[in-house]
Structures are given as C-alpha cells and as structure tokens.
Amino acid sequence: MAAGFEADEGGASRGRRIAPEARRGRGATANPEGRFEAARHETFDDGWPAEGAPPLHTEVTPERARHIITRNASPDISFDRSINPYRGCEHGCVYCFARPNHAYVGLSPGLDFETRLFSKPDAALLLERELSAPGYRPRTIALGTATDPYQPIERGHRLTRAVLEVLARFRHPVGIVTKSNLILRDRDILAEMAAQNLVKVAISVTTLDPDLARRMEPRAPHPRKRLEAIRRLSEAGVPVMVLTAPVIPSLNDHEIEAILEAARAAGAREAGYVLLRLPHELDDLVGDWFSEHYPGRKDHVFSLLSGARGGKVYDAAFGTRMIGQGPYADLIRRRFALAKRRLGFPEEPVRQTVELFRRPAAVGDQLALF
Template sequence: MSPDPVIDPDRRRARGAASNQPGRFDLGRVEEADGWDIPEPRPGFRTEVRDEPQRSAIAWNKSPDLPFDRSLNPYRGCEHGCIYCFARPSHAYLGLSPGLDFETRLLARPGAPELLRQELSAKRYRVAVLALGTNTDPYQPLEAERRITRSVLEVLAEFNHPVAIVTKGTLVERDLDILGPMAARGLVRVGLSVTTLDADLARRMEPRVPRPARRLETIRRLTAAGVPVRLMVSPVVPALTDHELEAILEAGKAAGADAASWIMLRLPREVSPLWQEWLAEQEPGRAARVMARVREMHGGRDYDPRWGHRMRGEGEYARMIAERFRTAAGRLGLNGRVAPLRTDLFRVPPQKGDQLSLF
C-alpha cells in the first residue's frame, strides 16, 4: 500500500491537507480500473457530517502535561483544517484518514449535553474544571448549525460548573449571553489561539479559521464582556512563525488578554508526512530549515512523545524560545497567576419529580 498522491488543488480548495493518506489502522484501499483510459472529472471534498452515539460525555485523562483531568469534545474532526493539528491521528481510530477526511468527514455528538447532565448529577461526581474543546475546536463552523457547544454550556451554567474553553473560532462571541454571567461568578475562562499575524500564511496553514485580526477582535469582545482570556501562541512553528512571538504577545495584550501560554509545533504519527507535504507545496524554500529545527528538538526524530517533552522540545533552540516567551510575557504582564475558577458554587439543580425540601 502506498500513500495517496498529492490531490489536485482544485479538488481541495480551502482545505489544509494536500492528500488523504490512509491512517495506521486502514487495511488498504482497492481501486479497480474500469478498462477505460478516459480521464473523468472528480468532485471536490465536501463536508459530510454524521451523528455519533455516545455512552459518556466526559473524557478523563491522567496526563502530567495537562492542567485538567476531564474534558468534553462536541465534535470529532475539524473543518478548520489546520495542517499542523495534533488531533489529526485520532481520525485513524475511526478508519478514516487524518488527511482530508479529518477536515471533511466530521462526527457530531448531539447526545453530549444530556449525557453531561446525567454525569454531573451522579452522587459520585466530584467537581473540577472541565476543559471544552481540547481535541477539536468546539466553535468550528459546524457549531453555527448544530449548536451542541452552546447546549453543553447551558448545562454547565445550570450546574454552576467551571469550564475552560479552547478555541480559534470567533463564534464563541455568540454565547456571551451565557459566558458573561458565568464569568461574573468566576466559572469560565477562554483560551484563544493565535498562531501568526500574517493573514496570508494563516489562510494557507489554517484555511477555515477566522483571520488573525478577527481573532484579536474576539479577544476584545470577550474581555469587554468580563470574560477572561488567555492568549495561546500555539503552535510556535520553527523558522516560519517563531519570529512573530513577541508581536503576537503584544497584540494579544493590547486586545485585552490577561495571560498567555505557548506550545511548540508537534508532529505525532500521521501529522508529520501531512505537514511535510504542506511545506513542500506552500513553503519549499523553508522546508529543510523547518524540519531541521524540529528534529533538533526531538533527538533527530520528527516527534518525541515523552511526558514533559512533547509540548516544548529540548535543546538550545527550544530553550531560546522559552526564554523569549518568558521575557516578553513578563514585560507585558502576561505571566502572572490567574485566579482559579470557582468550584464551590457547584450544585445539582432540582430535577423533575424530585421531592422539594421544606428548608
């Protein structure tokens, strides 16, 4: 089985991946010739969505690299199409490609809000911050129609449950009627990712994500409504976006962010060949230098998954980026401790049929 070749750009317009390479669990694809050598036009990659049944809403983890132990993802796959997305390999577990399938064959989880309600109501449940959108973006374009993220937030607000949202999507502004009151009670924080300030590079690297200037405006609107925002410089791309680190932090601070963080480019499993295809097509003059820096940070490999290492890398270059971030964030006041989200307000609201208390 050989990897799919790079697909005609006209068929993948406004998509991030250049191919649809099989995932590691794919047993192979068979294409049979019909005996005719006449070329036929092939359709573009349209977004397809199907509902996914679930047994639970909350996903649990014990990763020492993550500041949370529970998360919820309303969607699998992401139409934003960020070519560097570390979540692409998760589509392989579905028998789909981490390439174009990840951007065009999406799964929605409409049962998540009701399942979440049941799980939060369980007597054994112990409250802690729930991370929303840790694998794929909860405010990707599909959310405008399906509104699953909004329904999840309605449940969390009803329970006074703290939530940390991670997104690149400006659609988060739609839910300020929920987020504003939650923020006033100390129950929500948003992390908004800005990878580059270069609109052209962003369009090619993150084809269906709102442009950088529009994301900065979202930070302004969220903070004006009292919602605290962490600017996420994620990922830092060696030899491509690293020179923008200070400028991104300054822009985020000016927009109202009160904290910042960063993550280095990660290329797990199928992401590496997809990323290198993109480099060869979009940035051929920088491709060798980008990959040399990446491998320098991972002991000569494209990726090292060790805990405490995978997010930042190691070596002189990684230390330089960390020091630049520390210095700039300190100067801008973006490296201080932020107030923890409140857990003491959590309560299970009365359910239909419950006996009312006399007191």
C-alpha cells in the first residue's frame, strides 16, 4: 500500500499506486483521481505476483484555447498576466504546485500530469490578436508560471519560440521561468529583447545533487546544465535570476548557500526562493514520494513544514503562502538574505520597460499620412 494515501479496511489504497517498472523516469509514484471525480479506484495486494506493466508514454493532445493571456489579481506576485503554452509538464517534478490543475480536465495530478499533456497550437496567433486589441495596455507577461515553457515537448512543438517571436515584434516585456537549458535555443531572440530591456529569465535550481534531482525532477536537465544556461544567458546580456524553489525542509534546505554561490559565479543577478507548497492533492502525492524515496525523513519534513504553515500542511494566505511563517521560515529567510548580501546580489530587481510597446502594421493596414 502507498503510505501517504488514504486506505480502506483491508489495506486497499485509493492512491492508484503504479508499478515502479511502468513509471521509470517519472516523478510521481501514483495516479490518484482528481478532487472533482465522483468515482474512486482502489488497488490492493491479493497475494499474487504482479504482472509486468508496460511503461508509461507521453501523450500530447492539442487544446483549442479561446484566449492565451491569463489574468490574475493576486497581491503577492509581481505580475498580473501570464501565458502557458502547455498544460501538464513532462519534467515530472513531484513537488510542482501546478499538479492539482490537471483535475480541472478530469485527469490525475499524479502521473497523468507528466504523461498526458496538452499543447496550445494557436498560442502565437491568439497572442497577436490579444496584443493588437485597441484597449490592450502592456505590462510584463510571465511565461511559464504553471508548467515549464521549455519542457521536452517544446523541442518539436516550438510554441514558446513562436510566442517569443510575437512578443519581440510587439516589443512587449516578458519574464520567463524555466529549469531547462533548452532556453538557450532562443538566445538570439532573448539577447535582442534584453538589449531593449524587455526580458528577464528565472532559472530554477532546486539542488546541486544529481541523485536528488533525478528522484524529484526526473526529466528536467541536470543541475550543471542549468548553471550553464545561467552563464550563457548572462554572457548574452540577458538578466537572469536563480530560483531555489522549492525549499524542502530537511531535504534540500542545507544547499541554499551553495546554490546561490554557484549561480552567482555563473552570472545570476537576482535570487529568489519559495518554501514547498502542497495545495490540494499534492500533500498526499509528496507524502507518498517520501515514503518510497526517503521514508525516514517524511515525518520530520512534514513536521517542519506544518510549523511554517500555521500548524497545517498548507496555508494559502496571501503574503505568507510563498515563504511561510514561524521559526523555521524565519531561519530560511535570514539565511537567504545573508547569503545574497555576502555574494553581492543587488537589492533592486531588474525591471522591464513597457515604453517601447507598439502594434506592428498588419497586412492591409492603411499607411499613416505623416
């Protein structure tokens, strides 16, 4: 039975645990139903040896969206609009706070999130239409807030590249969050936009330990590749932030200073962090992952986390949901601030300009007289 998931009498697990050989190279250990599903499946040990299960393959389904820019009014984040060319993420990061979003399409936040993906092939066309609207007013668009815009399927689909081409043509500011060195493919566009103060990139470096990275984010690039991406983007004049996100108590929190030092040496100009967030189904998913990979640490990790979340596993309150509160959260905050100061990270963040925004003339537009 998968510890961390609710069980019925007799030991049946509602977590829909998937055999290890079938999920090799994946992050989640189970595929529980989403919170909106009426039906529940149960797995149990009947005493017979399990038959070999075929490996899980990645499926990509086109999604015909009506709009591509998503708005938000959250007071504790720095952007009010974002674009996600994909739904779901093949990187398979077990801790990803976006996993519960898969429940909105009737799929599991577990293995479905990393194997049953959706692409938005009209992303660039929709963006051009929305930016061209007469009432549109520019502010920085965040690219990759829910799923990584440079996850493996971007190599073939190239939707992120197409979105960047539109933003560059409109001279529209953008902030990108990724943990993939595939972003270097688009260094030409990014360097051009950086010269106009239109772009900032945040690279997530969760750990420098390749074994830990392989376990908790199995299809994301090696930490060394991410540091190389920071270096090469910085050399091209692109401002880069390093994100130590998430900070996981008793798992990677001891690496904060080392990650910041390595990123600063590679050229990072800013640094940020997020304390592990476990909304909705993520509590059980991460708990089950710990039971398999680090069973001796599970109780300690969740104890520290609940101490930083007001006695709960997760607290969604604005202002504290990203960094927590209490003694442990205060310790992380002070360590992070001291390390930034020691390494010479600037206090003021790089901000993009909106002053250069323009609507390029479309085919058939009447030319201005003057």
